[in-house]
Amino acid sequence: MxxxxxxxxxxxxxxxxxxxxxxxxxxxxxxxxxxxxxxxxxxxxxxxxxxxxxxxxxxxxxxxxxxxxxxxxxxxxxxxxxxxxxxxxxxxxxxxxxxxxxxxxxxxxxxxxxDPKAYPAYRIAALKPNAYAAISTLGRAGLSTSQILSTLRIEYPEALLTAKDVTNILQKSRLEELDGKTLIQWLVEELQSKGFNP
Structure with a gap:
């Protein structure tokens, strides 16, 4: 070309x-x-x-x-x-x-x-820290990707994310939360920290 x-x-x-x-x-x-x-x-x-x-x-x-x-x-x-x-x-x-x-x-x-916004890496890098944190919080609250996107468009209209960007951010957040543990290991630790003994 x-x-x-x-x-x-x-x-x-x-x-x-x-x-x-x-x-x-x-x-x-x-x-x-x-x-x-x-x-x-x-x-x-x-x-x-x-x-x-x-x-x-x-x-x-x-x-x-x-x-x-x-x-x-x-x-x-x-x-x-x-x-x-x-x-x-x-x-x-x-x-x-x-x-x-x-x-x-x-x-x-x-x-x-x-435009650099054509690339997911740049769209995500341009996110304000509080918008990034909001995505993780909304994901933990059980909101769907489309609900999270709708909320972001109201609260952070400058964030030009796609549904795939939100999914990637949520996956990264979950991996960081697991900190190398399996989901079961993490769940057992969470239950124990709240006084439950599985």
Whole structure:
């Protein structure tokens, strides 16, 4: 796909050394956001993390059943995959404890996104802390995803989340609450803390 200079994706992050993985991830995300694309974590091991362009992978159309009447087909439901191979790798130096960034593939095969809000990572990152906390609280109260979205649109109209974003936030919140325990282990501890002995 050819790109004009005005809408071409920006360059790969520069080679760099970071004191820890969190600092590296933050710097990389800021760079890709400013340059019109997004990364997802492709692979992570103890001493290595690989990030790839979110347009990587094979394009596939969804919800386009030929037997469905055209008036009932949903529009714009195809994933925006273009087999882009842009990616970077972060490696831990066991001697210094620093993480070094190297580029696996420096170019894209697609245009930049019109708006950073097109990416879930940026929509979620733009959330105010109290809005993030409200999602977790409403989820624990048993509200459905659509009810949570409706509440957010009233209380936090600047939050441009989708139902999938809310689901992802709730899943992350539950994992943090479990703190590595199974659901049964967590439930037993909760009951014991309230005076029940199962």
């Amino acid at each position: 050819s790109s004009t200079a005005s809408n071409a994706c920006g360059p790969a992050p520069a080679l760099a050394i970071y004191p820890d993985l969190k600092a590296a991830f933050t710097a990389v995300q800021e760079h890709v956001k400013a340059n019109g694309y997004a990364f997802y974590r492709h692979d992570k091991k103890l001493n290595r993390a690989v990030f790839r362009c979110d347009r990587g992978g094979k394009y596939r159309a969804t919800s386009k059943n030929p037997d469905t009447d055209p008036s009932k087909q949903r529009l714009s439901t195809s994933l925006k995959k273009s087999r882009c191979k842009m990616g970077v790798e972060l490696r831990l130096d066991h001697i210094s404890g620093n993480w070094s960034l190297s580029v696996l593939e420096a170019t894209h095969n697609h245009d930049r996104s019109a």
